[in-house]
Amino acid sequence: MSLQNEQTPNIEAVILAGGMARRMGGDDKGLVTLNDQPMISHAINRIAPQVNQVVINANRNQQQYSQFGYPVLSDLESGYLGPLAGMITAMKHTKADLLLVVPCDCPLLPKDLSSRMLHTLVTTNAEIVVASDGKREQPVVMLIKPSLYQSMQAFLDAGERKIDIWYSQHHYQVTDFSDQPDAFVNVNTPEQKQQLAQKIAQ
Template sequence: MIERTDVTGVLLAGGRGQRMGGVDKGWVEFDGLPLVTQVLQRLSPQVGRVVISANRHLGRYRRLGHAVVTDSLPDYPGPLAGVVGALREVSTPWILLAPVDMPWLPVDTLSRLSGAIGEADIAVAHDGRRLQPLVALIRSSLGADLSQWLAAGGGRVVSWYDRHRWIQVDFPAQEAQFANLNTPGEVELAGRAQGGHASSPGSCHE
């Protein structure tokens, strides 16, 4: 089992939020708290430290008490650009990716992925219906290859994973915890479903 101190959490908050009307999704409020705060509450206890990848409101993110990095490539080339930036701040052998719009991220994400990874370089969560490419445990030593691949025009997350030894790790009956809040409508519907409670119907209890 990989120890939490060997893992840096990389919180991906650098997207353009186009489906959310162009706003910075990390600061969209849901159930009384910004999404970034909710994801940090679930990610932070699983890892040794957290690095936030963001491209707007940098001072506001820094006030959360974590290192903040920005994309080194222009024009929002995708989430993997945020990963490259984060890896410059990482000294641990592993990183654990998490998107900022996933407020019910399973609290056993690291233990499930690390317990299954074996000799693979990357372990990716599967929620029972679909792969979740941005919930992944990745060897930090792959950073140089990722940087070169992006510079050569690569972009699709799974296409980069295909360059390495990667495995899918199933999270049975936890599909609800991998829900992304991508649009204002999804935030509103999720809030109604919550009924004012702090955890989703599909979430596990810590």
């Protein structure tokens, strides 16, 4: 997304790679190879052209993640508290108007993700926009106002972890990507990785 006029908000993307990846046998999911590229490379290739800046949220292998050429942020809070902790870290760090949140394990993210979600946010005056594949909302694919970090921090401090419960407390809207049904297919197991590799190869 190019900045063609002053009305276009500055959007930063955070790619969440901070999880434990228990179902991948503990392998760092963003660095798992898919069709000769680390998984996070697929996410970067999809998202970087759509935003003004990219940051990576990672809690291990930071040196390897830094080699992709983007700032690497570790959770401000220790203990692998899940995606919310990574989002809060990015929200506190960013100077952008809006933060686009995506996971590192969705290699087929829409190439028009940012523009369509921004359109939803602007036309509905929402605080948060969540992506949907047409069947279900994708809680870790969101466009959010960084000023909401205090609300998210309070939610996390209360012991809550479910993102959809948090955003349902705010004015949120959904952008439907059912025209791209595979956009949010993610990789949690070696079997899913194999299936996705075949899909990408086709």
